[in-house]
Amino acid sequence: DVKVTQSSRYLVKRTGEKVFLECVQDMDHENMFWYRQDPGLGLRLIYFSYDVKMKEKGDIPEGYSVSREKKERFSLILESASTNQTSMYLCASSRPGQALEQYFGPGTRLTVT
Amino acid sequence: GENVEQHPSTLSVQEGDSAVIKCTYSDSASNYFPWYKQELGKRPQLIIDIRSNVGEKKDQRIAVTLNKTAKHFSLHITETQPEDSAVYFCAATPYDKVIFGPGTSLSVIP
Numbered sequence: 001d002v003k004v005t006q007s008s009r010y011l012v013k014r015t016g017e018k019v020f021l022e023c024v025q026d027m028d029h030e031n032m033f034w035y036r037q038d039p040g041l042g043l044r045l046i047y048f049s050y051d052v053k054m055k056e057k058g059d060i061p062e063g064y065s066v067s068r069e070k071k072e073r074f075s076l077i078l079e080s081a082s083t084n085q086t087s088m089y090l091c092a093s094s095r096p097g098q099a100l101e102q103y104f105g106p107g108t109r110l111t112v113t
Numbered sequence: 114g115e116n117v118e119q120h121p122s123t124l125s126v127q128e129g130d131s132a133v134i135k136c137t138y139s140d141s142a143s144n145y146f147p148w149y150k151q152e153l154g155k156r157p158q159l160i161i162d163i164r165s166n167v168g169e170k171k172d173q174r175i176a177v178t179l180n181k182t183a184k185h186f187s188l189h190i191t192e193t194q195p196e197d198s199a200v201y202f203c204a205a206t207p208y209d210k211v212i213f214g215p216g217t218s219l220s221v222i223p
Contacts, residue, residue: 031209040122042202042215043157050209058210059114090156100145100211104156 023091119214
C-alpha cells in the first residue's frame with residue numbers, strides 16, 4: 001500500500017518567514033508533485049520532479065522553490081511567506097509514464113499571518 | 114498550456130438519481146483522463162480513468178465517456194448514494210503532468 005506522508009497537518013507562520021513543507025513516499029516512485037488547493041480553483045500544480053535533483057515548474061511556481069535530494073523526499077520551500085500563500089498544500093507521487101495514478105498525501109493546511 | 118474546465122461547480126441530487134459531471138480540455142497531447150474523489154477532510158483518490166483509445170469505461174455505478182475529437186469527457190454516477198457526496202476532480206495529462214479541473218461538489222440528499 002502506497003504511503004505518502006507530509007511533515008505537518010497544520011502550520012501557522014508569520015509573513016516573511018521561510019517555510020519548509022516536507023513530503024515522503026515509500027513506494028520508490030520517480031515522480032513527485034506539489035499542489036495547492038483553494039476553493040473554486042481545484043488543485044494547481046506548483047512544481048514537479050521526475051527524478052532526484054530534477055525539478056520542473058508547474059502552473060504557479062512564483063514564490064516557491066523545491067528540493068529533491070533523495071528519491072523518496074520532495075520538499076516545498078516558501079522563501080518569504082506571504083498571506084496569499086495561505087492554502088492547503090498537497091503532495092503526490094506516481095510511477096513514470098502516461099498512465100499516472102497519483103497517490104496523495106494528507107495535506108498541510110498552512111496559514112500565514 | 115493545458116486548461117481543464119469542469120461543470121457544474123456544485124450539484125445536488127436526490128438519492129437514487131443520476132449525476133453527470135462534464136469536463137473539457139485544450140491540449141490534444143492529453144491521452145489519459147483520470148477522475149479523483151475527495152471526501153471532506155480527506156485526500157483525493159482515483160476512482161476511475163480512461164485512455165484516449167477508449168470511448169467509454171464502466172465500473173459498477175460509475176462510468177466515464179470520452180470524445181477526443183471534441184475534447185470532452187464526462188463522469189456518470191447512477192443510483193447515487195449519500196456516500197457519493199464529495200468533491201470530484203477531472204484531470205487531463207499532457208505528457209507527464211496532471212492538470213486538474215476546478216472540481217465539482219456533489220451532494221446526495223437522502
